[in-house]
Amino acid sequence: MHSYDYALLIAFFVLLLAPAALLGRFFYKVMEGQRTWLSPLLAPLERGCYRLAGVDPTQEQSWQRYALALLLFNLAGFMLLLAILLLQGYLPLNPRQLPGQDWSLALNTAVSFVTNTNWQAYSGESSLSALSQMLGLTVQNFLSAATGLAVLVALCRGIARRSASTLGNFWVDLTRATLYGLLPLSLLLALLLVWQGVPQTFTDSVQALTLSGDRQTLPLGPVASQIAIKQLGTNGGGFLGVNAAHPFENPTAWSNLFELVAIVLIPAALVFTFGHYVKDLRQSRAILGCMLALFVLGGATALWAEYQPNPALLAPQVEQTAPLEGKEARFGTTGSVLWAVTTTAASNGSVNAMHDSLNPLTGLVTLGNMMVGEVIFGGVGAGLYGMLLFVLIAVFLAGLMIGRTPHYLGKSLQAREVKLLVATLLVMPLGALVLGAIAASLPGAQTALSNPGPHGFSQLLYAYTSATANNGSAFAGFAGNSVLHNLLLSLAMLIGRFGYILPVLALAGSLAAKRCAACGADSFPTHGVLFASLLLVTVLLVGGLSFLPTLALGPLADHLSQGFQGVAP
Amino acid sequence: MxxxxxxxxxxxxxxxxxxxxxxxxxxxxxxxxxxxxxxxGSLLRDAQGQVRGSQLIAQPFSGAQWFHSRPSAGDYATLPSAASNLAASNPQLAARIKREAALESNQGQGPVPLALLTTSASGLDPHLPPAAVAWQLPRVAAARGVPVQRLQALLDQATLRPWVGPPVVNVLLLNQALAGLASTPHEG
Known part of the structure; x- marks a missing residue:
């Protein structure tokens, strides 16, 4: 590690944590309809949206109506995106006359962007027009993130409100999250990225004559606008196939830092938003502390692992240093590892180095981040509602230990709530393990694997884990564009998205209806180091332990087999 | 509903x-x-206005008189570009790297820098670490009949040192400067 490596780590944590409290307060004011400095500009636009859509912003919804509105909106968005992808060949802004996507790929892509996964079984620059990227994908980058944020504030209201029958209005939450939260931040980041060299033009491509006299086609387009929301909305789907490794998506070490911070900026801020809802910022600090501890634990392991030279490359003519296969020179080892850990801790899934070529233990950390449900910062909204589920589970476990009815912030957790919590615990194993096992046992599934041995198994495991966790990154040698994988992975993404959202909204409704019990001296405090530690253990044991056998078969076996390669048979 | x-x-x-x-x-x-x-797109144009590439996108260079770019798994294709996605444990990776190292290695220069033996994530990485360019100096100097010190000065000038990332050299820009160098009168 050199001085610039430490500078990157310090800059990352400072830029992540310094604005979190302020931004969290801003999001609270936005989602509660209070005036902010953007109101003079955006309030007329907001009112216009409600008038045209026939929405009464003062009318609140029960959890069932909130969920119905969310599902309808997501369904409509899915149909629109599917239509654009299928009919691309007949639509404008397509000078290269790229044809529409095949039905299973279009279905997979549409599900992937609506669920905030952005799993990509295609390469954007060679198969999508500027119209598909803008009106199709960029839109869902915004709307899927806004949907996650809406679900989170519904849960926050459920915890904070007393004897209430409503959770807010989905249409208002969606509109305000998009207009006041995501759009201004994206505009700012997009311009920073253009400054660093990310193209933003409606020119489709440019023909160049290289210095050696060959022809080279340079794919251009409205890249920066999509990359900005792809990072801020924890989406992760690239404009270009190799994603944030492509110099047009991520041209410099500085753009790398900006994009890295953008991945976790909103998720970290939302922890404070929650604190404002429950009027107790100590809760935010305990949760953020736990997230940071998990992040540093994984990050340190991955950094150490990735700096180890690959023992398979031991030869006198080869420089023995940290492996560089699948990494970009301008990011180096630290910039690549920090990204790999961040993108899987959050449900982003963009990559600036090829995860397939990472050290097996680094791969294990990225898999582990996703398997616990992406609650270490996590997706916009989705990360914190996932973490709050773990908080409630930890409170329930603590209640069992001290033999009292578990209470969280005055709300008692009873059979109905615990059942809903357990239902959410089954989502990750169902998608990653059950669907993964089905995919592994069907004939022909293995043809997607590109690496031999335990690593091949890791590729399949990673695909199904990433889809269920709505991450979208891949061990990209995995050739997922077959009807079988397109369909199974779509199912995994849907389970991973709505398998959380629906129980979370039901839980929010059920908590909102409860009266608030007085927090006596005998209730378990949920803001100290003790609770943060209990939460950390809960995430690792309750969330992660069921995946240990698969990790042993994949990345651990991969790692151990490397140790024996030097031994002659 | x-x-x-x-x-x-x-x-x-x-x-x-x-x-x-x-x-x-x-x-x-x-x-x-x-x-x-x-x-x-950060396009580079020559005196006639012809686009010669983008300073962000690598171009292939072969022959002893050029600095070679970072190897590309997709052979520098741009539609789409590609990575090898070879696992660290994949025997193909070790075989390829050792084969390339044997070809590249030069007496008295020590081991070949890993950046010259490994393919990048994008397949279009325009940069190399300064050490991987310096390794190529003697070859380019000999092929062009230019003193090594002159090229070293060019390399030092072209090295970028961002505060938050490793130092890198843009190979395309360096080669463009090299082409300009050849056309100016030889100063010895």
């Missing part, structure tokens, strides 16, 4: 226009106004 249909469709249409239409147009207008060079 039907009552929710109108807000769903109307808001989808409105937000699509805002986030998929207005927002990219606004970024394009501002980006083109403030940073036209970057917004159009």
């Amino acid at each position: 039907l009552a929710s249909l109108r807000p769903a469709l109307c808001l989808l249409a409105l937000l699509t226009l805002l986030t998929g239409g207005l927002y990219p147009l606004l970024v394009t207008a501002l980006g083109q106004w403030a940073f036209p060079y970057q917004a159009n």
Whole structure:
């Protein structure tokens, strides 16, 4: 590690944590309809949206109506995106006359962007027009993130409100999250990225004559606008196939830092938003502390692992240093590892180095981040509602230990709530393990694997884990564009998205209806180091332990087999 | 159900226009106004105005007189570009790297820098670490009949040192400078 490596780590944590409290307060004011400095500009636009859509912003919804509105909106968005992808060949802004996507790929892509996964079984620059990227994908980058944020504030209201029958209005939450939260931040980041060299033009491509006299086609387009929301909305789907490794998506070490911070900026801020809802910022600090501890634990392991030279490359003519296969020179080892850990801790899934070529233990950390449900910062909204589920589970476990009815912030957790919590615990194993096992046992599934041995198994495991966790990154040698994988992975993404959202909204409704019990001296405090530690253990044991056998078969076996390669048979 | 249909469709249409239409147009207008060079792909043009590439996108260079770019798994293709995605444990990776090292290695120069033996993530990495360029200095100097010190000065000039990332050299820009060097009178 050199001085610039430490500078990157310090800059990352400072830029992540310094604005979190302020931004969290801003999001609270936005989602509660209070005036902010953007109101003079955006309030007329907001009112216009409600008038045209026939929405009464003062009318609140029960959890069932909130969920119905969310599902309808997501369904409509899915149909629109599917239509654009299928009919691309007949639509404008397509000078290269790229044809529409095949039905299973279009279905997979549409599900992937609506669920905030952005799993990509295609390469954007060679198969999508500027119209598909803008009106199709960029839109869902915004709307899927806004949907996650809406679900989170519904849960926050459920915890904070007393004897209430409503959770807010989905249409208002969606509109305000998009207009006041995501759009201004994206505009700012997009311009920073253009400054660093990310193209933003409606020119489709440019023909160049290289210095050696060959022809080279340079794919251009409205890249920066999509990359900005792809990072801020924890989406992760690239404009270009190799994603944030492509110099047009991520041209410099500085753009790398900006994009890295953008991945976790909103998720970290939302922890404070929650604190404002429950009027107790100590809760935010305990949760953020736990997230940071998990992040540093994984990050340190991955950094150490990735700096180890690959023992398979031991030869006198080869420089023995940290492996560089699948990494970009301008990011180096630290910039690549920090990204790999961040993108899987959050449900982003963009990559600036090829995860397939990472050290097996680094791969294990990225898999582990996703398997616990992406609650270490996590997706916009989705990360914190996932973490709050773990908080409630930890409170329930603590209640069992001290033999009292578990209470969280005055709300008692009873059979109905615990059942809903357990239902959410089954989502990750169902998608990653059950669907993964089905995919592994069907004939022909293995043809997607590109690496031999335990690593091949890791590729399949990673695909199904990433889809269920709505991450979208891949061990990209995995050739997922077959009807079988397109369909199974779509199912995994849907389970991973709505398998959380629906129980979370039901839980929010059920908590909102409860009266608030007085927090006596005998209730378990949920803001100290003790609770943060209990939460950390809960995430690792309750969330992660069921995946240990698969990790042993994949990345651990991969790692151990490397140790024996030097031994002659 | 039907009552929710109108807000769903109307808001989808409105937000699509805002986030998929207005927002990219606004970024394009501002980006083109403030940073036209970057917004159009950081294109390099020669004296005749012909586009010779983008300073961000690697080009293949072969022959002893050029600095070679970072190897590319997709052979520098741009539509789409590609990575090898070889696992660290994949025997093909070790075999390829050792084969390339044997070809590249030069007496008295020590082991070959790993950046010259490994393919990048994008397949279009325009940069190399300074040490991987310095390794090529003797070969290029000999092929062009230019003193090593002169090329070393060129290399030092071309080295970027961002505070938050490793030092790198843009191989395409370096080679462009090299081409210019050859056309200027020889100073010995």
